[in-house]
Amino acid sequence: MSNAQDFILAVEGLTVSFDGFKAVDDLSFYVDPQEIRVIIGPNGAGKTTVLDLICGKTRATEGSIKFRGRELTRMSEHAIVHAGVGRKFQNPSVFEDLTVFENLEISYPRGRSVFGALLFRRDKAVLDAVHETAATVFLSDHLDQPAGLLSHGQKQWLEIGMLLIQDPELLMLDEPVAGMSVAERRQTAELLRTITRQRSVIVIEHDMQFVEDIAHRVTVMHQGRMLAEGSLEHVKNDPRVVEVYLGHRESREEAAHA
Amino acid sequence: MTALRNLFSGREVLYFLLLAVLLVVVLPLALDAFRLNLTGKYLTFAFVALGLVLCWGYGGVLSLGQGVFFGLGGYCMAMFLKLEASDMASTARQTTPGIPDFMDWNQVTELPWFWEPFHSLTFTLLAVLVVPAVFAFVIGFAMFKRRVGGVYFAIITQAIATILTILIIGQQGYTGGANGMTDLRTLLGWDIRTDDAKQILYFLCVFLLLLCLVLAHLILRSKFGRILVAMRDREDRVRFSGYDVSGFKIFVFCLAGVFSAIGGAMFTLQVGFMSPSFVGIVPSIEMVIFCAVGGRLSLLGAVYGALIVNLAKTSFSESFPELWLYAMGALFIAVVLAFPNGLAGLYSRYLEPLLDRGWANVRSRAVAVPPAQEKTS
Numbered sequence A: 001m002s003n004a005q006d007f008i009l010a011v012e013g014l015t016v017s018f019d020g021f022k023a024v025d026d027l028s029f030y031v032d033p034q035e036i037r038v039i040i041g042p043n044g045a046g047k048t049t050v051l052d053l054i055c056g057k058t059r060a061t062e063g064s065i066k067f068r069g070r071e072l073t074r075m076s077e078h079a080i081v082h083a084g085v086g087r088k089f090q091n092p093s094v095f096e097d098l099t100v101f102e103n104l105e106i107s108y109p110r111g112r113s114v115f116g117a118l119l120f121r122r123d124k125a126v127l128d129a130v131h132e133t134a135a136t137v138f139l140s141d142h143l144d145q146p147a148g149l150l151s152h153g154q155k156q157w158l159e160i161g162m163l164l165i166q167d168p169e170l171l172m173l174d175e176p177v178a179g180m181s182v183a184e185r186r187q188t189a190e191l192l193r194t195i196t197r198q199r200s201v202i203v204i205e206h207d208m209q210f211v212e213d214i215a216h217r218v219t220v221m222h223q224g225r226m227l228a229e230g231s232l233e234h235v236k237n238d239p240r241v242v243e244v245y246l247g248h249r250e251s252r253e254e255a256a257h258a
Numbered sequence B: 001m002t003a004l005r006n007l008f009s010g011r012e013v014l015y016f017l018l019l020a021v022l023l024v025v026v027l028p029l030a031l032d033a034f035r036l037n038l039t040g041k042y043l044t045f046a047f048v049a050l051g052l053v054l055c056w057g058y059g060g061v062l063s064l065g066q067g068v069f070f071g072l073g074g075y076c077m078a079m080f081l082k083l084e085a086s087d088m089a090s091t092a093r094q095t096t097p098g099i100p101d102f103m104d105w106n107q108v109t110e111l112p113w114f115w116e117p118f119h120s121l122t123f124t125l126l127a128v129l130v131v132p133a134v135f136a137f138v139i140g141f142a143m144f145k146r147r148v149g150g151v152y153f154a155i156i157t158q159a160i161a162t163i164l165t166i167l168i169i170g171q172q173g174y175t176g177g178a179n180g181m182t183d184l185r186t187l188l189g190w191d192i193r194t195d196d197a198k199q200i201l202y203f204l205c206v207f208l209l210l211l212c213l214v215l216a217h218l219i220l221r222s223k224f225g226r227i228l229v230a231m232r233d234r235e236d237r238v239r240f241s242g243y244d245v246s247g248f249k250i251f252v253f254c255l256a257g258v259f260s261a262i263g264g265a266m267f268t269l270q271v272g273f274m275s276p277s278f279v280g281i282v283p284s285i286e287m288v289i290f291c292a293v294g295g296r297l298s299l300l301g302a303v304y305g306a307l308i309v310n311l312a313k314t315s316f317s318e319s320f321p322e323l324w325l326y327a328m329g330a331l332f333i334a335v336v337l338a339f340p341n342g343l344a345g346l347y348s349r350y351l352e353p354l355l356d357r358g359w360a361n362v363r364s365r366a367v368a369v370p371p372a373q374e375k376t377s
């Protein structure tokens, strides 16, 4: 096999079975430094589960996940974060009882131990990082608002901001524009274009326009396995992909527009 | 100065001072020695309720076994006092003089090894803090590292409370059994049974309680406090923000245990005995009720909750002793269903806006007063 050191992320033979049902089945793929990889596939294909496996939320039954040469499959969740992997969940996952400011501050990568948190000081570096991040994710005017009062789209942005302030080397985003209005979608696409520079990104997304805009390479999943991989142009013309995914999507979208 | 102002808002200081004045000035002046001692006893439960505000209210970790820690603190203190009360002169008529009376009754002929260090007050005071902390750490480590939480954790703490009660009652020769450790007399020769001593102990209790309140406030004000809230809300997100959630739960559980133990030690000193009836499930649940009634998100509420519920308990059980358990259960259900934030929640929802409006009126009138008039006053 290829030398795992060249890749920022090397997933090999990854399998997870839930009571015998293989949600991810012998999956292998490699992500280069600075690459933006998009994973597409029908609902239930196992896309979210792949991110769960990488960030440690779910434990692999078999296979290996190497991040910059370090095996992640046996590391605890917070250690994976410390190693430089950040993850956004499919449903916005923010601390609703805390303000936008506090949400971002908690995500700032300092004072993460018990005593570190007790002695944490809100100094200039923290304030600057929080304000800068808030500006990036369009939430400067909402810093003192409880996150629970934000709109759905704003919560998505806040969660993206919480990842940004962690400054991860590998950013994983699960359907970042799902449930957003058209205007919010455009703003988010713009946002993602700026924040995905300088780091590797794995994005799960259904919005084809969006995929076309940002993807370097696309991985198509179906029933836990990889169906096709390559440039968007390449996978779009793969008859199997059209069969299980794109064909259905187009007919569904037509139905939705009708 | 600005640093201080960031840590305590004006209103928080005001409420804290009001409580301090109530406990330090008003109650000692208004109550006779007996009632003041009773209040001091109630306040020892406020330590437990305070710990529960941190652990349960903020951290979302409900322990139904805080009596264990209250008991550990109380028993550590009682062991010291019991040894002091068991000097050769007062135990001369025993088969084995120089050991606590209940040991002698149970045919124990030698002071058990774990009793030895309790001859030292320094050791005892350290033990009051360290024993419950270590015990809480072991429980917390075993549970939270395995991600046992919620109802399961609550049930396990109940089981531990039951086991400890059975152990204390069963090992009569070492613990005094169901009667507990009674007939405690002096602390380094100072008779703790006199009215004067009880008054001093009351003030000591209040002082320690206020200290714990400030400490708890500072902890909630730190990022630690916000992480507790975040954890209660979305534990997973806290993990994926790079925090080891179990460490935070263990710490807050230990802290709640230590607070309870200080309360237990102060109980022993003020009431003059310690018994397993403060360790088991029923007292542990009562302690949760003090916290819930006061408002589980309010540190000061914990103190008022402990005072008010205990006052109700005393007056109620004087007239209908057998009904108290039912009344308490009803109270708990009522609070949980109707006022989830307890008295503190009712206060900030209904009373505080009224007071604010009144205050604003007073102010606007004060501003309307011509400056000349103000000078004459």
Ligand SMILES: Nc1ncnc2c1ncn2[C@@H]1O[C@H](COP(=O)(O)OP(=O)(O)O)[C@@H](O)[C@H]1O
Pocket (backbone or CB within 6 Å): A018, A023, A041, A042, A043, A044, A045, A046, A047, A048, A049, A050
């Ligand atoms: N923790 C779990 N336990 C059991 N089944 C699961 C679990 N997580 C995911 N699955 C199943 O795995 C399959 C893949 O789910 P998912 O990864 O969420 O798909 P996608 O994100 O591609 O829509 C689904 O059939 C889902 O029901």
Ligand SMILES: [Mg+2]
Pocket (backbone or CB within 6 Å): A047, A048, A049, A090, A174
């Ligand atoms: Mg999904």
